[in-house]
Amino acid sequence: MIELAVLDIAGTTVEEHGAVYVALEEAVRAAGGHPSTADIQRWMGAGKREAITALLTEELGGAPEAGTVDNAVADFRGRLDAAYTDRVPTPLPGVPQAIATLRAAGVKVALTTGFDRGVTDALLAKLGWDDRLLDAVVCVDDVAAGRPAPYMIFRAMEATGVRDVGRVLTAGDTVRDLEAGTNAGAAIVVGVLTGGLDATELGAARHTHLLPSVADIPALLSLSGG
Structure with missing residues (x-):
């Protein structure tokens, strides 16, 4: 699981x-x-x-x-x-609901980003996202190297008390996101098509799944409410 x-x-x-x-x-x-x-x-x-x-x-x-x-x-x-x-950023459609579904099923949710802590905190404040929605947030300045290094994923595991990469799913919209997930040895490495890359461009990187959106992850995991 x-x-x-x-x-x-x-x-x-x-x-x-x-x-x-x-x-x-x-x-x-x-x-x-x-x-x-x-x-x-x-x-x-x-x-x-x-x-x-x-x-x-x-x-x-x-x-x-x-x-x-x-x-x-x-x-x-x-x-x-x-x-x-x-132009204030907004959650992608269905994402807050997907995160809530994951957490209700006992799956912890962490965000990682190539932004530094200052930019990230300001962005999340605009969204109103805090520890009521998320279990951890890891920024590039929290680790020795950003993607494609796996360190932010490992830091997220540390922050949430998860010890087995075989029980980790990663998701992102860039090649570097997928490379980081693969380098971490995550069980599921998802590419999502909500960013600037299409299925051909993103699919060229090693992955386990390509999905239209993070909103589709609960269904992938066969969780109720997906």
Whole structure:
């Protein structure tokens, strides 16, 4: 039986209209980079500091100065906050109900994200999501490395007291989400089609299931109310 569902945030449980990748591209361009759509897509699901550093490194042909990265990260956060203020993120259809169904069946639910804690806390506050809905929230700055490393999944297991990866389900809308689930050895690695990738693009990564949405996970697990 699955004891823990580890779910990504942006594009997986939350509709934020792609604002994160617009803000990422704009911040990198403002710092002197010229990323293509493919460049940005390649870093979907990654920690945003890591993505900004890598995109600027590719542009400059060498590692950017720490101050340049710090400024770009701060710029990204400001642009994202403004975007979220202008168009407030919302739960994807059926997701709060799916989370409630999972928890009612005894499955703990944790969120993981490539956002840092400050961005994540602000986003979840806009949604009104707290420990009444979730068992744990793990951010990229809580671990040594973001996706595709499995560390956020392991931290979620630690936070919820789940010891067996054979009882863990992971779900996300990016290739890096699926790679992290696979690298963790999760029993079920779900790709959901609510983000920016279609079934062909997302399905190219190793997975156990592709689903239209997180809302379909209770039915996958044959839980009542799915």
